[in-house]
Amino acid sequence: MVDASRLGVHQGQLGPICDFCGARLTFGQALPIDEKWACYECYRELTGAESSVDGKQVEGLPID
Numbered sequence: 001m002v003d004a005s006r007l008g009v010h011q012g013q014l015g016p017i018c019d020f021c022g023a024r025l026t027f028g029q030a031l032p033i034d035e036k037w038a039c040y041e042c043y044r045e046l047t048g049a050e051s052s053v054d055g056k057q058v059e060g061l062p063i064d
């Protein structure tokens, strides 16, 4: 269950607030990290999960 004191209204609906930058989010946008909510940008920064997401080519791989 989500702590109601940490919720805000965003885009007309009740939703979580990013615990890292304070952005108001919808449940669809909020990404859970441990017991906290993060927006997509904070999530990416915190997890470092950006290199493989945007389809960047990795150079230097041997191709057999």
Ligand SMILES: [Zn+2]
Binding pocket: 018, 019, 020, 021, 022, 023, 038, 039, 040, 041, 042, 043
């Ligand atoms: Zn954030």
